[in-house]
Amino acid sequence: xxxxxxxxxxxxxxxxxxxxxxxxxxxxxxxxxxxxxxxxxxxxxxxxxxxxxxxxxxxxxxxxxxxxxxxxxxxxxxxxxxxxxxxxxxxxxxxxxxxxxxxxxxxxxxxxxxxxxxxxxxxxxxxxxxxxxxxxxxxxxxxxxxxxxxxxxxxxxxxxxxxxxxxxxxxxxxxxxxxxxxxxxxxxxxxxxxxxxxxxxxxxxxxxxxxxxxxxxxxxxxxxxxxxx
Numbered sequence: 001x002x003x004x005x006x007x008x009x010x011x012x013x014x015x016x017x018x019x020x021x022x023x024x025x026x027x028x029x030x031x032x033x034x035x036x037x038x039x040x041x042x043x044x045x046x047x048x049x050x051x052x053x054x055x056x057x058x059x060x061x062x063x064x065x066x067x068x069x070x071x072x073x074x075x076x077x078x079x080x081x082x083x084x085x086x087x088x089x090x091x092x093x094x095x096x097x098x099x100x101x102x103x104x105x106x107x108x109x110x111x112x113x114x115x116x117x118x119x120x121x122x123x124x125x126x127x128x129x130x131x132x133x134x135x136x137x138x139x140x141x142x143x144x145x146x147x148x149x150x151x152x153x154x155x156x157x158x159x160x161x162x163x164x165x166x167x168x169x170x171x172x173x174x175x176x177x178x179x180x181x182x183x184x185x186x187x188x189x190x191x192x193x194x195x196x197x198x199x200x201x202x203x204x205x206x207x208x209x210x211x212x213x214x215x216x217x218x219x220x221x222x223x224x225x226x227x228x229x
Contacts, residue, residue: 001042004138004196008101011228012082016097017042018140018198018222020207026089026221028071045085045225050074052089054113058106058122061086062130076108076123080130085225091211092143092202094183095222098123098192100131103226112150112179116158120186135192140222142180143212144201146170150177162186 001023004016019026024038028049039047048061051073058076061069066084069077077086078098086107088095093111106127110119127135145168155175159167162182170176180199187194203213209220 002140002198006099006136006195008099008103008226010102012103012226013228014097014099014103014105014224014226015043016138016222016224018095019220021209021218021220022207023220025209025218026087027217027219028089042221042223043085043225045083047085047087047223048077048079049087049089050077050109052109054111056114056117056119056122058108058119058126060126060130075110075114075119076106076126078104078106078123078127078130080104082226085223087221087223088140089219089221090140090142090202091209091216091219092213094142094180095140096120096183097138097140097222097224098127098135099224099226100127100135101133102131104131104133105224105226107222107224110179110183112154112158112177112182115179115182115186116161120183121190124187124190124192136195137187137192138224139180139183139194139197141198141200141202141205141208141220143203143210144180144199145176145178147201147203147213148176148179149174151175158182
């Protein structure tokens with residue numbers, strides 16, 4: 001399990017954890033008793049997870065209620081509640097934790113489709129309706145461009161929208177998408193400060209699950225919550 005902690009100015013601290021294979025399979029629908037144990041080993045707070053659909057919908061957990069938010073078809077969620085843990089599940093897409101300096105939290109799942117349709121802007125804008133404080137982000141591991149061959153037509157469209165720096169090459173010289181670069185560019189455009197990025201490639205590192213690299217059904221989780229410092 002990888003760990004990031006950051007103290008806020010209001011006496012609370014942000015906790016971000018992202019799991020690996022040794023922490024258990026966090027995929028939605030995995031064996032419930034084993035998964036409950038795995039989740040509690042990360043945090044015993046109630047987990048809010050989503051049915052991720054590669055879209056642009058962001059859920060306000062405080063507005064819809066926790067029961068309605070859990071399992072909702074969406075790719076991001078925000079809350080100002082202190083007793084919840086927001087979770088994103090990935091095998092190659094990019095998991096992102098966000099928070100404002102007064103403790104409003106966000107969690108987001110962003111693959112290339114979500115990036116293109118605007119999930120990052122949707123989440124940041126919703127978070128800003130709940131806080132006027134600066135927003136920070138932690139980016140978890142995802143597939144790297146060295147393993148992410150990408151079609152030229154889609155690559156041209158994404159590079160036109162997010163900048164030529166999203167173009168890259170695989171290890172064998174084929175056209176590739178650097179989705180993390182696109183996310184960095186978009187967060188910068190939205191004035192969100194990235195305070196930590198784990199650039200581990202899920203396809204290269206066998207400690208992590210990878211659907212594209214190895215066809216695995218397992219998932220790791222990025223989880224964010226806050227607690228009294």
